[in-house]
Amino acid sequence: MTWLLERVDGEPWDNQHAAREVRGGVWLYTCRSAGQLWPLGDCSERCAHPTPADAERHYQQYLLRSARYDGVWQGKEYRCAVCQAWTDRYAVLETHVVVSLCPAHLDRAGLERLALAQALAAGQN
């Protein structure tokens, strides 16, 4: 599941951020760069996620909590990602992903609905 992880500029995800098995049967959401590996977001050495999906969910919780909801497009509008209404508002995630949301969905609950919808669309859960 990769929602919220794609870069807004459309560049392909570089595969440095991913759920990885750090020891037998223990998954963390991690960044790997220059030969180093470290946990991202709320994931830490104390985590012991049994599956990659669990690690991704933990990271998703961090993204939801740290998102900012004060974005305003200047002079343009996009469809709300939840209800398709036109809106000039957006949320920004720590990953620099921008999500257009109408005022009714411009909060953590709106992003969570989006996550759920995408998870269902992907045939997960």
Ligand SMILES: [Zn+2]
């Ligand atoms: Zn974790």
Ligand SMILES: [Zn+2]
């Ligand atoms: Zn909406």
